[in-house]
Amino acid sequence: MKKRFLLLILGIVPVLSFAQSEYTFKENITYRADPFYKTDYQKERCILDTYIPEGVSDFPTLVYFHGGGLKGGNKNIPEYLKGKGIAVIAANYRFFPQVGTDVVVDDAAAAVAWTFNNIEALGGSKEKIFLSGHSAGGYLTSMLGLDKHFLAKYDIDADQIAGLIPLSGHTITHMTVREERNIGPLKPLVDEWAPLYHVRADAPPYIMITGDRELEMLGRYEENAYMWRMMQLVKHPQTELHEIDGYGHMMVYPAIPIVVRKIKELTKAIDSNN
Secondary structure (H helix, E strand, O other): OEEEEOHHHHHHOOOOOOOOOOEEEEEEEEOOOOOOOOOHHHHHHOEEEEEEEOOOOOEEEEEEEOOOOOOOOOOOOOHHHOOOOOEEEEEOOOOOOOOOHHHHHHHHHHHHHHHHHHOOOOOEEEEEEEEEEEOHHHHHHHHHHHOOHHHHOOOOOHHHOOEEEEEOOOOOOOHHHHHHOOOOOOOOOOOOOOHHHHOOOOOOOEEEEEEOOOOOOOOHHHHHHHHHHHHHHOOOOOEEEEEEOOOOOOOHHHHHHHHHHHHHHHHHHHHHHO
16 A cells, blocks of 8 residues: 655554553674674674563564665664564664675574574564664565575574565665676666565565655655555555655654554554464
């Protein structure tokens, strides 16, 4: 479903709260162990933070990837995600050109695998793990959820993900993957490194959010609109596209309330089916 949001409307959309009073926050947890944990750079970047509700169980968890073009950035938890009863796993990853872009995606997969392997011990549910992230983080979200081989390496079925919610992410081959091949930023490519290449009807629920088509980076809205159309054609049962009027590529703040609301809706559906 394609939807446009005015800022005024966003301000009055009801976001049903999961709010809890206490959380435990832990920083810089290693998500890659031996034999993978080999270099100082890997030790520096292959870490994550956890933000976990206390006194509750079976809660939903969001793995959140920062943006930065696969070349920069740092893990963070958007402020609006806090205090909503949602656990947040904020993961770092290594950067191009220090490593190949294939390694960047593999780091993200390892962070998701860590979450699946540890969330029950932290009180959460493996059935309620969502992926999101902004820009490059949105690209990682889509690649891990649509191309099943990345998580299969870690014995995780991508179809176990409860929902994919990329924020202004590439659906064509990422610009830095193209840079790695000496392809310019204005030359689009759709190959196995493009989420569009992996369109499939049996993917997890897929909610794309972008900024205003007139303000976004390099046709980012149009990429996502094409992905939306292709998911309709393969009859994927739950693909949505939300466009936030008045915001360009840096649209995280108005997008996060939509993320929270969609996690709420999808979690309610999971609980009703159990």
